[in-house]
Amino acid sequence: MFGLPGAGMQLRLDPLSLLFLVLLTPQMVAGALAGEARSLTYWLFALGMVLAVTAASAFTLIFGFELMSAASWLLVLRGDQKPATLYVGIAIFSAACLVPALFLPASSLAFVLVVLGAGAKAGLAPLHSWLPKAHPAPPAGVSALMSGGMIKVALSVIIREGFITLDPALQPWWGNVLMTAGVASVFIGALRAMLETEMKVLLACSTVEHAGLIAVGLGLALRAKAMGDASLTALGLEGALLCALAHALYKPLLFIGAGEVKHATGTASLDWLGGLMRSMPRLSGLMLLAASGMAALPLGPGFAPEFLLLHAALAAAGTGGIVARIGFSALLAVLGLSAALALGAAVKLIGVGFLGRPRSLQAAAAEEPGGLALAGMALLGVLMVPLALVPGEVLRLMAPVVRELAPNAALAPLGYAPLPLLGLGLMVAVGAGFGLHRFGVRGTRGAATWMGGFGKPPVWLPFGDPATQPTATGFAEPVARAIGRGVLPDDADPAELLVLAPLYRLHLKGVRLAEKLRRATIRERLAFIFAALVLFLLALGLLGGG
Amino acid sequence: MSLTFSLAHLMGGVILLAAFSLLSQRRLAAMITLYQVQALVLSAAAFWQGYAQGEVNLYLTGLITLIIKAIILPLSLREIVLRFNLMRAVETAMPVAVSMILGVALIGVAVLVVLPTTPGNVSLTREDLAIALSVVLLGLLMMTTRRGALAQIIGFLSTENGLVLAAIGMPGMPFVAEFSVALLVLLAFLVVGVFLFRIREHFDSLDLSGLEQIERRGR
Numbered sequence: 001m002f003g004l005p006g007a008g009m010q011l012r013l014d015p016l017s018l019l020f021l022v023l024l025t026p027q028m029v030a031g032a033l034a035g036e037a038r039s040l041t042y043w044l045f046a047l048g049m050v051l052a053v054t055a056a057s058a059f060t061l062i063f064g065f066e067l068m069s070a071a072s073w074l075l076v077l078r079g080d081q082k083p084a085t086l087y088v089g090i091a092i093f094s095a096a097c098l099v100p101a102l103f104l105p106a107s108s109l110a111f112v113l114v115v116l117g118a119g120a121k122a123g124l125a126p127l128h129s130w131l132p133k134a135h136p137a138p139p140a141g142v143s144a145l146m147s148g149g150m151i152k153v154a155l156s157v158i159i160r161e162g163f164i165t166l167d168p169a170l171q172p173w174w175g176n177v178l179m180t181a182g183v184a185s186v187f188i189g190a191l192r193a194m195l196e197t198e199m200k201v202l203l204a205c206s207t208v209e210h211a212g213l214i215a216v217g218l219g220l221a222l223r224a225k226a227m228g229d230a231s232l233t234a235l236g237l238e239g240a241l242l243c244a245l246a247h248a249l250y251k252p253l254l255f256i257g258a259g260e261v262k263h264a265t266g267t268a269s270l271d272w273l274g275g276l277m278r279s280m281p282r283l284s285g286l287m288l289l290a291a292s293g294m295a296a297l298p299l300g301p302g303f304a305p306e307f308l309l310l311h312a313a314l315a316a317a318g319t320g321g322i323v324a325r326i327g328f329s330a331l332l333a334v335l336g337l338s339a340a341l342a343l344g345a346a347v348k349l350i351g352v353g354f355l356g357r358p359r360s361l362q363a364a365a366a367e368e369p370g371g372l373a374l375a376g377m378a379l380l381g382v383l384m385v386p387l388a389l390v391p392g393e394v395l396r397l398m399a400p401v402v403r404e405l406a407p408n409a410a411l412a413p414l415g416y417a418p419l420p421l422l423g424l425g426l427m428v429a430v431g432a433g434f435g436l437h438r439f440g441v442r443g444t445r446g447a448a449t450w451m452g453g454f455g456k457p458p459v460w461l462p463f464g465d466p467a468t469q470p471t472a473t474g475f476a477e478p479v480a481r482a483i484g485r486g487v488l489p490d491d492a493d494p495a496e497l498l499v500l501a502p503l504y505r506l507h508l509k510g511v512r513l514a515e516k517l518r519r520a521t522i523r524e525r526l527a528f529i530f531a532a533l534v535l536f537l538l539a540l541g542l543l544g545g546g
Numbered sequence: 547m548s549l550t551f552s553l554a555h556l557m558g559g560v561i562l563l564a565a566f567s568l569l570s571q572r573r574l575a576a577m578i579t580l581y582q583v584q585a586l587v588l589s590a591a592a593f594w595q596g597y598a599q600g601e602v603n604l605y606l607t608g609l610i611t612l613i614i615k616a617i618i619l620p621l622s623l624r625e626i627v628l629r630f631n632l633m634r635a636v637e638t639a640m641p642v643a644v645s646m647i648l649g650v651a652l653i654g655v656a657v658l659v660v661l662p663t664t665p666g667n668v669s670l671t672r673e674d675l676a677i678a679l680s681v682v683l684l685g686l687l688m689m690t691t692r693r694g695a696l697a698q699i700i701g702f703l704s705t706e707n708g709l710v711l712a713a714i715g716m717p718g719m720p721f722v723a724e725f726s727v728a729l730l731v732l733l734a735f736l737v738v739g740v741f742l743f744r745i746r747e748h749f750d751s752l753d754l755s756g757l758e759q760i761e762r763r764g765r
Contacts, residue, residue, distance in 0.1 A: 523639065523698075527690040534655060534683070541658035 009063070012056035015400040016164075020053040020156045023245055026383055027148045027252040030376030034141035034256045042142065045071035049145075049153045058102040061157065066095060068153060069121075072138075072146055079137030087134040090127065094120040098157070106169040114161045115177060122154035124215055125184035128208045129495040132192065135207065136200035136268075140259020143200060144252035147207045152244050155214055162222055163405040175223025178215050183334050185212030188494070190341035191487060194479050197472040199258040199268040199353060202345060203251065206294055209342060210247045213309060214240045216331070220312045225406050232315050234409035237402045238395055239308030245394070246301045246387055250293035253380040254349075257287045260369040261353070265362040270348065270472035275358040279366045282374060284354045286381045293384060295346035296339055299418050299425075301384040304391035307416050310335060341479065348475050357466040389418050550598045554715070557591035558677035561711055562653075565684040565704050569649050569691075570642055574634050577700050578623045585615035588707050595714045604714055610728050611710065619703065619735060626696065626742065637693040645691045649684050656680040674715035681708030699738055706731050 013021075028046045036042040048071055051064025069091040077084040097117030104110040116127075123131035135147050162174065189209030196202040217240025224232035260283060261276065262268040277284045292300035313335060317328035358364035368374070387394055392414040402409050476484070487494065520528070564584035571577045589612035596604030627634070638645065656679040660672060685705030689698045710728075 523690060523693070526686075530686045530690050533686070534652065537655055537659045541655065541662060 009051075009060050010056035011051070011054045011060065013054060015404045016156070016160060017054045019241065019245075019398060019401045020152060021050065023152060023248040024049055024053070024149050026380055027145055027248055030252055030256060030380050031141035031145040033376030033379075034144065034259065034373045035139065036141035036145075039075075041071050041074045042145075045075060045142070045145065046149075049149055052153045053156050061102060062095075062099055065098065065121075065153070065157070068150060069095065072142070072150060075138045075142040075146075076134050078139065078142075083130070083133040083137045086130045090120050090130045090134075093127075094118065094154075101161070106166045108169065108171055108174070111162060111166050111169070111171075111174050112177070114158060114166075115181070118154040118157040118161075119181055119215070122151040122158070122211045122215070123185065123189075123208045124181040124211060125188055125208075126181075126495040126499050128185055128188065128211075129493040129500060131208055132196075132201050132204040132493075135204035136198070140200075140256050140262070143204075143259065144255035147204060147255055148248045148252035151207060151211050152248055155211065155218070155244065158215075159218060159405065162218070163225070170222070170226045172223050172226040175219040175221070175226065178219030178222060179331065180219075182212040182215030182217075182219055183331055185209065186216065186338045187212075187334050188487070190338035190345065191479075191484060192493065193345035194341045194348070195476045195484050195488070196345075197270050197476075199261065199270060199273075199349065200255065202270075202349060203254050203258060206342065206345060207247075207251060209338060210243065210251070213306070213335075214243050214247070216240075216335070217243060217305075217309050217312065220309075220316055221406065224316070225409075228408075229319070230406075230408050230410035231412060232312060232319075233406045234402055234411045235308060235312035235315060237405055237409065238398070238411075238414075239305050239312055241398055241401060242308060242387075242391065242395060243302075243305035245398075246293055246305050246384075249380050249384045249387065250290035250301060253286060253290040253377050253384075254294065256373060256377050257283055257290070260373055261366070264366040264369060265360070267360075267362065270352045272360045273353045273358070273363045274356045274466060274469065275363060276354045276366055279358075279364070280368045282368060283377070286374075286377045287354065288350055289381055289384060291346040291350050293388070294349075295343040297343070297346075299388060299422055301388040303418075304387070304395075304414065304416055306339065308414070311415070344476075344479060348472055352470070352472045352475055356469050359466045359469065359471075389422065392417065550594075553594055554591065554598070554674060555677075557587050557594065558674055558711060558715075560587045561591070561707065562677050562680055562684075565681045565708070566646075566649060568700065568704055569684055569688050570646055572636050572638070572642065574627055574636055574694075574696060575624070577636065577697065578620050578627075581623075581700050581703060582616055582620040584704065584707055585611060585619070588710060589616055591711065592714045599717055607710070607714060607728075614728060614732060615703070615707070622735075622739075623696070623700070626739070630742070636697045639691050639693055645687065648691075649687055652683040652687060653680040656683055675712055678708050678712035678715065681705070681711060684708075695738075695742060699735070702734070703731065 024046075032042070045068060048064050048066075048068030052061055052068055053064075055061035055064055069088075073084060073088045073091060076087050094117040097113045097120070101110045101113030101117060104113070115124075120127040135143050137143075138146070158178070162178075185208050189205050189207070189212055193202050193205035193209060196205055217236045219236075221233045221236030221240065224230075224236060258268055261273065261280075264280065265273060265276075267273070289300070293302035296302040296306040310332070313328055313332050317325055317332060319325075320328075358366075395414055399411055402411060489497075517528075561584055564580050564587065568577055568580050568584070571580060589608045592604050592608030592611055596602065596608060657676045660676040660679055682705050685701045685703075685708060688701030688704065692698050692701060
């Protein structure tokens, strides 16, 4: 193939790249089935991702990464122009950080640059605010691959650089950097997902959260590896990789589902949906399965990774000095809060969007989507089953990856076995059902009226109206009152206020200065040159001049 | 030997003083006179250096300086002032006192740069070089603090005097360099003269602010 003259393009297929290929393939297929199969840009996007994860040389990696960025920019541009511009700015920033980082010798500077560059692309805080804008913009198949695939590719760059290439210069604080960025994204992503009412934006916010979870796992493992803690390294890595795998299955499914809902009803705003469970049962069933993964419910595909991550955080909180212990306890607290928020977001997604009664005519008239998109979603759904029921076996398959990243890692069997749990649960359910059937008292009993999820209708509307059901906004209101308004003033992401707005002001100032320079008179230009000359002379005189 | 030093220093000092008073001067006629004095002393310095170093080339330099800079240039500058009926007062971009303070600071910079960076050389050339650099910097400062075209030209010529002062102080500096510098100045003067005519034709004045305005409007 083509590449650098003389060197060509070098690819490799080690366990890590194999894992990421496995993780990318189903969602690429599903995205193609969801209507992108004939788009050349889509396949270029996919090719860029494959190149980036299998690259064996820095040039190949950059080439793949930038091909991915450029192609996805074109795809975002199909949706809207403004997010595409924001997105291309972030992509250029990440390239500006990554290109020097990959050619620097192994050092802390290189690692920081990699985290900045790949982290911006993966949506880690504080560079995440573009993600909820850019990911929902393109068509659903592309959103799916961006959310499920592209951030994984960026994280794979962090993994490969942090654990393998930069290993000789490994420092414990590298892990702290990743964990801090990760936990901030977990919190802000979960909170925004809880508060959003637009389905695709909600999903994109949840992607920020899961990218943060993966980064927390990686940070724990990196810190433990630098400090020589074999079992914690294995736990953190297993949690992060399993989380990446699970997220790569359920998030594309949710995105494609949201796209199909938008296609069928004309809107993806939860406030206008409802009752879709009845009109599109198969799609809703798949969405329910995936949402259980997003919420990390037990027996769902998302539980095992979160279990491992919390386990790793607990183990880390029990070691080290007082500062480390306090830090890890705080990390645990934030992870717990975010898990609750994520559960709330998933419940809102299913409860408001798919249960209840339709809030609009379009939602009432929705029809099950065509076979192809559903087949893609079903593929992802089927692949989720082993992850949900036998995560231990999946972890055993991933052991070579963990050994490649941390040769001394002590792999322990997973302390969570869903199959016996499922059996136990079934037994209890069957027993209880039997007992109820056998010993239960037949008869009826009067009780106060439950409104069936409806609010109290106004007097002029005695028979109930779908509009009196709680909306997504109403559902999120308690959370918005408790924490949302404090963290997100005026519904704006703090990263926008703290990172993007100052950058914008700086840019404006720079432009004004440049314009002033351009309009300078001859005398002023002379003065600039003269001042520069005097400055150089002064430096020469003060610094000894050799 | 000591007479060589002290006389060379004296002349350098007079040239620096002339440059400094150029900076403080507000009238065109006085500026031209000061420039003439500066060039005269420079030619004398060149003759003295030629005598001290035994270089015939330096006599030639002195002669060129005397004829072109001390006689022809001031005469033609006065001619320009007369012919264009220029405003005899020079407009400054900043208060004279401030530019004087800046000038003192620049002399400090020059000394700070030259003295530590050339420790191995004879003291004659070192201090001469410091004075020459000060003259160059003062000329540049004048170019940036004056608004009128003619005042800027005088600043440029003063800068060039500083360069020549540095050149004659250096033993073994080839004559070609000085000759070309002198030619360059003459050329620049011709070009600027032509420019002045053109500017005058268009704006009825030699104030460059008209040029700046048209530059603004053009964008």
